[in-house]
Amino acid sequence: MSVFIVLLGAPGAGKGTQAKILSQKTGLPQISTGDIFREHLKNQTELGKLAQQYMSKGELVPDDVTVAMVRERLSRPDCKRGAILDGFPRTPAQAEALDVMLAEMGGKVGVVPFIKVPEDELVERLSGRLICRAQGHIFHKKFNPPKVPGICDYDGSELYQREDDRPEVVRNRIRVYLEQTMPLVSYYREKGVLVEIDGTQPIEKVTEAIWAALPEEVKHA
Numbered sequence: 001m002s003v004f005i006v007l008l009g010a011p012g013a014g015k016g017t018q019a020k021i022l023s024q025k026t027g028l029p030q031i032s033t034g035d036i037f038r039e040h041l042k043n044q045t046e047l048g049k050l051a052q053q054y055m056s057k058g059e060l061v062p063d064d065v066t067v068a069m070v071r072e073r074l075s076r077p078d079c080k081r082g083a084i085l086d087g088f089p090r091t092p093a094q095a096e097a098l099d100v101m102l103a104e105m106g107g108k109v110g111v112v113p114f115i116k117v118p119e120d121e122l123v124e125r126l127s128g129r130l131i132c133r134a135q136g137h138i139f140h141k142k143f144n145p146p147k148v149p150g151i152c153d154y155d156g157s158e159l160y161q162r163e164d165d166r167p168e169v170v171r172n173r174i175r176v177y178l179e180q181t182m183p184l185v186s187y188y189r190e191k192g193v194l195v196e197i198d199g200t201q202p203i204e205k206v207t208e209a210i211w212a213a214l215p216e217e218v219k220h221a
């Protein structure tokens, strides 16, 4: 049976940072719906242009569009063992759709690390976040700076600030998270798969805490 890890947490909690580390350690692919939408936007596809209308305001892309995109992604051969989901699901309807898709594939949600960070720290993290143009590697001006300012440590590409990390948009993203995504905490708690993680610790400590909660079968790359 394939095992899926759902990283849950507010914007800026550290989902993308942890997903990249866990993907390397487990060999499972990272599936970030935000990254996929940004890739579509970069390539100016119809989906990218549609998603941008919501992303620029900090709103969620409609469930039907997002679920169809994830369904296609999960059907690829690299998801046979499972995957690390980062930024999906984000609404109860998406969580229910995920359960149906995984049941069809003979998979399950193995664990849901819920990375908790207080709101004022989220704002500080997002306002200093830097992303690499080539592959979306994540840095922070103060908390996780690149070795050379403005340049990605891993592939040498340029670092940029996401347009939706501007303070006005960040406030709306956090509001949307509280209203639409927070209900997933009780959804997964009731299923017995939620594990609370203190996201205010240093990056390595957060990884250790998540690692301790992972099912044994995903720990072997």
Ligand code: ADP
Pocket (backbone or CB within 6 Å): 009, 010, 011, 012, 013, 014, 015, 016, 017, 018, 125, 126, 128, 129, 130, 138, 139, 140, 141, 143, 144, 199, 200, 201, 202, 203, 206
């Ligand atoms: P998310 O994917 O949940 O929106 P990110 O992984 O992009 O969050 O992290 C948001 C910002 O916070 C990034 O700039 C990242 O470098 C930084 N960050 C991530 N984890 C930590 C941590 N444990 N402590 C301090 N800063 C962190």
Ligand code: AMP
Pocket (backbone or CB within 6 Å): 011, 033, 034, 035, 037, 054, 055, 056, 058, 059, 060, 061, 062, 066, 086, 087, 088, 089, 090, 094, 164, 173
């Ligand atoms: P992220 O990179 O996870 O911060 O996502 C950036 C933006 O992409 C969000 O603010 C949404 O507009 C959109 N997005 C990403 N994932 C989803 C999702 N699961 N459902 C709806 N919209 C999403």
